[in-house]
Amino acid sequence: MFLLEAGQAALTKIDTQYPYRKPDFYQSLRESQLSQQMWWYDYISNAYYLRPNSVNVYASGYAIYSIPLLVRLGVKEINLYDYDKEICDINWEISYYYQDRAKINIHLMDVVFDSPWIDKSVDLVLNTSCEVMYDFRKMRSEYPKETKFILQGTNMPHIGNINLSADLDSFVLKSGLIDIDWEQTVVKDGYERYMVIGS
Amino acid sequence: MVNRIVAMRWGKVYTDEHVNKLFDQINKNCSVPFEFHLFDNLDNDRWNMAQKKHFRGLDDPDQRAQGAWGDFERDDCGGLTHYRKLLMFAHDLDAYPIQNTTKWVITEWDPSDRILYLDLDVLVLKDLSYFFDLDDSKPWIVKSYWFDGMREEGEWQRQFHLRRCPYFNSSVLTWKPGQNRPIYDFIDQHLDEVFFTYGVNDNFMFHLFGPWAYEEKRREHFNVYPPGVITSHQYTPNERGIIHSFEGMSIAEKNEALKCFY
Numbered sequence: 001m002f003l004l005e006a007g008q009a010a011l012t013k014i015d016t017q018y019p020y021r022k023p024d025f026y027q028s029l030r031e032s033q034l035s036q037q038m039w040w041y042d043y044i045s046n047a048y049y050l051r052p053n054s055v056n057v058y059a060s061g062y063a064i065y066s067i068p069l070l071v072r073l074g075v076k077e078i079n080l081y082d083y084d085k086e087i088c089d090i091n092w093e094i095s096y097y098y099q100d101r102a103k104i105n106i107h108l109m110d111v112v113f114d115s116p117w118i119d120k121s122v123d124l125v126l127n128t129s130c131e132v133m134y135d136f137r138k139m140r141s142e143y144p145k146e147t148k149f150i151l152q153g154t155n156m157p158h159i160g161n162i163n164l165s166a167d168l169d170s171f172v173l174k175s176g177l178i179d180i181d182w183e184q185t186v187v188k189d190g191y192e193r194y195m196v197i198g199s
Numbered sequence: 200m201v202n203r204i205v206a207m208r209w210g211k212v213y214t215d216e217h218v219n220k221l222f223d224q225i226n227k228n229c230s231v232p233f234e235f236h237l238f239d240n241l242d243n244d245r246w247n248m249a250q251k252k253h254f255r256g257l258d259d260p261d262q263r264a265q266g267a268w269g270d271f272e273r274d275d276c277g278g279l280t281h282y283r284k285l286l287m288f289a290h291d292l293d294a295y296p297i298q299n300t301t302k303w304v305i306t307e308w309d310p311s312d313r314i315l316y317l318d319l320d321v322l323v324l325k326d327l328s329y330f331f332d333l334d335d336s337k338p339w340i341v342k343s344y345w346f347d348g349m350r351e352e353g354e355w356q357r358q359f360h361l362r363r364c365p366y367f368n369s370s371v372l373t374w375k376p377g378q379n380r381p382i383y384d385f386i387d388q389h390l391d392e393v394f395f396t397y398g399v400n401d402n403f404m405f406h407l408f409g410p411w412a413y414e415e416k417r418r419e420h421f422n423v424y425p426p427g428v429i430t431s432h433q434y435t436p437n438e439r440g441i442i443h444s445f446e447g448m449s450i451a452e453k454n455e456a457l458k459c460f461y
Contacts, residue, residue, distance in 0.1 A: 018353065018356070019352070019353075020351075020352045020353030020354075020356070020357055021353065021356070021357060024357060061360075082360075083359075083406070083411060083413075084356075084359055084360045084411070085410075085411045086356055087360070108411065108413060109413045110406065110407070110413060112392055112396065113389060113392065113407060113413075114414070117413065117414075132360075133396070134391075134392045134395050134396055135395075138392075157271065159272060159275070159361055159363075160275065160360065160361040160362065161271075161275065162255075162271070162275045162277065162362075162395070162396060163395075
């Protein structure tokens with residue numbers, strides 16, 4: 001599932017062009033990052049009704065986990081959005097090794113301020129970083145009613161986290177989702193992480 | 200075509216003494232004719248309400264000093280500190296009462312005029328005519344070269360997604376009337392999102408009007424002054440550009456540093 005060549009290509013890109021990004025690339029490989037991705041992956045794997053063909057991934061970060069997981073789920077079109085140009089460049093290297101299995105597009109965009117230019121015709125929107133951006137409800141309102149959303153957020157103060165939720169209810173309220181399929185809180189190191197799925 | 204040198208003041212931190220000191224320095228260091236203007240307590244009710252609504256910190260939303268502010272660091276507090284600077288971009292062509300050194304006048308600046316903005320706490324050390332000779336096809340802004348590999352490689356790139364280390368600094372700006380109106384209009388159209396997301400106006404401009412902006416008309420909106428034109432006391436205290444800036448320093452630190460110069 002996780003192609004070694006993709007990881008090697010990302011590291012080669014970093015070594016040759018962006019050596020100062022190595023620490024934060026390694027951070028993205030941590031167990032906590034993998035478990036955030038596995039959380040939504042496990043849900044979709046078991047949700048008979050959810051078989052998205054196309055997915056928008058907001059604030060994708062290094063997509064070392066999300067690309068192979070979505071490909072394994074049979075997603076045929078993956079759109080990654082991030083406003084960090086170097087992360088986008090590194091994601092191009094990762095995506096190259098999966099392009100025979102899915103069409104992967106990488107967009108250097110701010111999902112909040114460049115929202116008018118985002119393709120809204122996808123089946124699913126995945127955002128595991130709601131805590132770093134404005135309330136999702138406005139972005140949700142721009143999609144068709146039937147689009148599914150998988151959103152994660154947290155109450156953990158951390159550099160760059162500008163949108164903390166006090167609890168799951170407040171996170172769901174900020175999401176703008178009305179028909180909730182599933183919601184859950186997990187606690188780790190004294191902080192809560194939330195996930196809500198719905199439309 | 201008139202060369203206009205402008206400053207801005209709001210609240211109670213900067214007094215007439217600060218304004219007069221800056222004017223004296225300008226007068227001694229500008230070899231071309233100019234008019235000096237002070238935007239005094241310029242504000243916008245909608246923007247002010249947006250700051251109050253979205254600021255997540257504990258103290259004064261217009262304080263720029265770093266440090267923890269309850270659960271959030273300053274850059275993560277929202278509130279767009281020093282947003283009033285960006286209001287100038289809506290008032291450089293519109294009729295607005297402004298104060299020159301002797302009287303109130305109502306004026307509409309001509310699109311061919313050139314505007315040089317200076318923070319009240321900068322030091323003018325050399326001839327300001329340099330700024331009026333720059334190519335005026337785009338506005339100009341300070342580049343924080345100390346974030347561009349001077350201190351640490353890749354510092355601004357690594358911290359871009361954390362909204363830190365913007366390599367724009369608005370302590371000195373050059374533009375023609377109307378050139379920066381798109382910045383004002385963008386904020387006005389995205390008021391809640393901007394004031395929620397950005398704690399600092401320089402971070403906002405760097406993200407939405409800088410090298411990585413998505414929309415072509417916003418990307419690379421500014422030219423940046425070459426190295427050495429504006430120097431920073433906090434990062435390069437021994438260098439002396441045309442303008443020496445005290446950005447990022449607290450009022451007490453600035454006053455202490457200024458003793459070396461006066």
